[in-house]
Amino acid sequence: MEQVFNSKIAGKRVLILGLGVEGKSTYRFLRKMLPDQQITLSDQRTELLNIDEFRHVNTIMNFGENYLHDLGSFDVIIKSPGISENLFPASLPDEKLTSQTELFLEVYRNQTIGITGTKGKSTTARLIHHLLSSAKYKSLLVGNIGLPPFDVIDQIQPETLIVFELSAHQLEKVRVSPHIAVLLNIYQEHLDHFNDFQSYQLAKLNIAKWQTSKDFLIYPGKENSVVDLINHSTLVSNKITYGFGTEPCLNTCFKDDQIFLNTSGALKMICDLTGIEFLPGRHNQLNLMAAFSALIGAGVTDFNFCNSLVDFRGLQHRLEFIGSYNGKRFYNDSIATIPEAVIYALDTIKDIDCLLLGGYDRGIDYSQLVDYLANSEIPNFFFTGDAGKRMLNMLKPRLTRKHQCKWFKNFDEMVKQAIKNTSENRACLLSPAAASYDKFMNFEHRGNRFRKLVNNWFQSLKDQNTTKLSGNL
Structure with missing residues (x-):
């Protein structure tokens, strides 16, 4: 991480735009890495002037209605996810923009399982993290679930797997993708932020856009909105599909309350869900298949998937x-x-x-x-x-x-x-x-x-x- 910061941040005119949970995390990490670096903070909320941690000799605060003033004067703008780029002048070069997500993935992409989708990403991310932990892997759960990835960098070891829940806002302009990408579904959402549905779809697809032929993309093989988007793309990563039925096109499949690995029509049962009632509904069956597929992509196959589900509980506010x-x-x-x-x-x-x-x-x-x-x-x-x-x-x-x-x-x-x-x-x-x-x-x-x-x-x-x-x- 130090190498990335020295090449991209050190000695540059840096702006952190947006001081929500992620923006504050970015500031704390930059201040720790580069204590003498001048950093400008911008946010619409004037009440942030009262936050003590922002009071630093090398910190400039620009809070209030003019928080977007003179963006072009900065070399690097680290944007928080909730700020729409529709607010920026058309003349602002994309090269100036980055994010905590992009900076993190530039260093840890090979250790990262990224999960996105309009619905189900929090449950699926928690499932993957739970299954990895049950299989005795070192796993960290970060991202849109509430914990910015910069906050856990001190805990990351070479063998650690990072489960990263990614929203469309976080993916909007990233130029790097995780080693394992899970794309659950794409429905109309956040049209108040994106110009149109196509822009939202393309933001989601960024989770796999920058993958190589050594990476994995996991997606539902019968979800037309996802399949059509992928088929019309130029993605080069390895594909792992999941869904209901036992067609050869599905690598992980569901039939009669059982989840199977499907190798050219040869089925191997990996989990019997009979009597497991704490993840009800068809959508949770899809989430489970996605989670199992992610572990398979990560090379985790030799443990009892179902036994590890016994103490898993779903999210509040989700059924x-x-x-x-x-x-x-x-x-x-x-x-x-x-x-x-x-x-x-x-x-x-x-x-x-x-x-x-x-x-x-x-x-x-x-x-x-x-x-x-x-x-x-x-x-x-x-x-x-x-x-x-x-x-x-x-x-x-x-x-x-x-x-x-x-x-x-x-x-x-x-x-x-x-x-x-x-x-x-x-x-x-x-x-x-x-x-x-x-x-x-x-x-x-x-x-x-x-x-x-x-x-x-x-x-x-x-x-x-x-x-x-x-x-x-």
């Missing part, structure tokens, strides 16, 4: 079972911010009485989801936010009188009405198909609020029953 109260079951799927994720959830959760949808509208196409909902047996659809209003207007004309379809300005009121309208032995599911930024900080904040409202309702029932019992004594 999270909150509890069953008076026979009513409640599920938190707040992470489902696109239509495809909602359809996965509806295929997994049975006997849904009330579905909660909506939030911040990013212009996503909801026609496929509306078709699915119109043909479902769900009696109650509750909506919120601008995205919810648009879904409601598309769905309502297609429903019969037996359906209840309502829009709520207030999220809490929507949840309270959903609790009331969920019958015994039926399920209530929050699976919004929309981002949360209109009312919440992120999907976790939204999911936590949903969980709290449900738990408050359950606690009120317990208190009422205690009062009644006390009165009868």
Whole structure:
């Protein structure tokens, strides 16, 4: 890492653009590596002026509305993922731009398993890390899951494998790819950041664009949106495909609750999922196949895959079972911010009485989801936010009188009405198909609020029953 910094950063006019979690991590690492280097920090938020760690004789702070001023005067701009390049002047050369992701991969690409996809990347990254650790490999989990890779550099040994969850924002302009790349799926998402869907697709494909013939790309062999994108590319890496069925085109496949290695039609069972219920649904079966394929690419084959799954647990806010109260079951799927994720959830959760949808509208196409909902047996659809209003207007004309379809300005009121309208032995599911930024900080904040409202309702029932019992004594 020191060699890369000496050649690319040392003695240059350096700007760190964006001081979120990753930007702060970049600053700490640069200041440690180059204590006498002058570094400029830029961010729109003026409250960052009060952060003590930025007060350094060789640190220049440019916070506020002019934070993008004079970008062309810098030799190197280390950009945080959330800042759109649409804000930059057209004259700014791409060569000036880099990122923590790119700098890290330039040094550690040969030790890195990168995972991206519109949905499933956090679960799959955690699965790969868990399986590697269970097989006694040294593994570190970094990236979009919440830990910037610069924060773990001191822990990396030559034998360490780095499992790197990568968002489209992190991949947008990288010019280096990990040794093993996992591309799970590509659906419409983040259209508020990217100019169009094609730009988003190409950002995702950067995970493999710079691979060599010695590297591996893992992807679903029957996912048309991914297969078509790869077939129309010039990628040279080795391909490992996975999917449902046992066709020779699939290297890792799923049939009858079992996962197989497929070598020219010769099947070797590597995991029997019968009775394993903590990763429910077709989407998690795909995540498992992707994780197993990544380990195969890394040369990890001689251990019991299934035994290592026993103590693995899925993510919060991803089809999270909150509890069953008076026979009513409640599920938190707040992470489902696109239509495809909602359809996965509806295929997994049975006997849904009330579905909660909506939030911040990013212009996503909801026609496929509306078709699915119109043909479902769900009696109650509750909506919120601008995205919810648009879904409601598309769905309502297609429903019969037996359906209840309502829009709520207030999220809490929507949840309270959903609790009331969920019958015994039926399920209530929050699976919004929309981002949360209109009312919440992120999907976790939204999911936590949903969980709290449900738990408050359950606690009120317990208190009422205690009062009644006390009165009868």
